């Protein structure tokens with residue numbers, strides 16, 4: 001029987017690459033993002049798959065429930081949920097508009113949590129899979145990207161807790177932790193000129209690593225050896241040192 005995957009933020013970057021891997025693996029897709037046109041373009045490329053489009057701004061209250069209701073109105077049940085949509089912002093905490101920072105929390109944390117909650121009965125009945133896209137940002141505090149780093153720490157913690165809660169339920173939860181990756185993230189975050197983005201990983205590689213880990217039911221995957229080493233170091237060193245290290249790459253220091 002054909003399986004169905006719901007992917008948030010499949011119009012670009014990591015979500016787009018994951019959606020294409022799923023389609024190649026014969027999954028039908030439900031795409032959720034704000035850009036109808038881009039989703040229709042993806043649908044027209046994937047002619048051999050059933051692709052359902054849900055135009056939704058997930059940074060708005062109740063958006064996750066509205067997505068769930070629309071999926072059910074379409075008579076669909078999902079086997080796989082990829083909570084990928086997210087964004088970051090570079091800048092001093094008190095220089096960034098609080099409205100945008102609240103939208104970030106709503107998208108990166110609340111919508112991800114609510115979608116997981118609403119779709120869990122589907123996933124339990126299908127012995128399904130969840131992937132939450134966290135980040136290497138989850139491993140330490142992030143001055144000058146403070147809310148973003150905190151939001152990803154939430155995603156990693158929630159994912160690991162749910163993976164344990166759902167152990168033996170047949171549902172697996174994978175947190176994908178990429179380091180800097182070549183997508184639209186940098187331009188949305190106004191991060192292109194900071195040192196952190198002077199070296200990025202290729203998006204197809206990141207998606208493939210995440211995809212394999214999700215299919216194996218791994219709980220956490222950090223992409224790339226350098227990022228993995230960074231995550232281990234962050235676990236071992238005092239968090240204050242981690243904050244200082246991040247400050248060097250997100251603060252006023254521009255890449256050479």
Ligand SMILES: NC(=O)c1ccc[n+]([C@@H]2O[C@H](COP(=O)([O-])OP(=O)(O)OC[C@H]3O[C@@H](n4cnc5c(N)ncnc54)[C@H](OP(=O)(O)O)[C@@H]3O)[C@@H](O)[C@H]2O)c1
Pocket residue numbers: 008009010011012013014015032033034035038056057058059060084085086087088107133134135136177178179180181182183184185186188
């Ligand atoms: N790139 C990196 O360096 C990096 C590193 C670690 C983790 N990540 C994480 O990876 C995930 C994907 O980011 P990316 O790098 O692929 O960035 P991206 O290319 O900017 O893609 C972001 C996706 O999220 C969707 N999105 C953004 N705001 C939305 C909203 N309010 N409602 C619904 N959808 C929304 C966008 O779709 P529309 O614009 O069509 O709505 C787009 O498809 C994010 O969670 C990000 O935090 C990225």
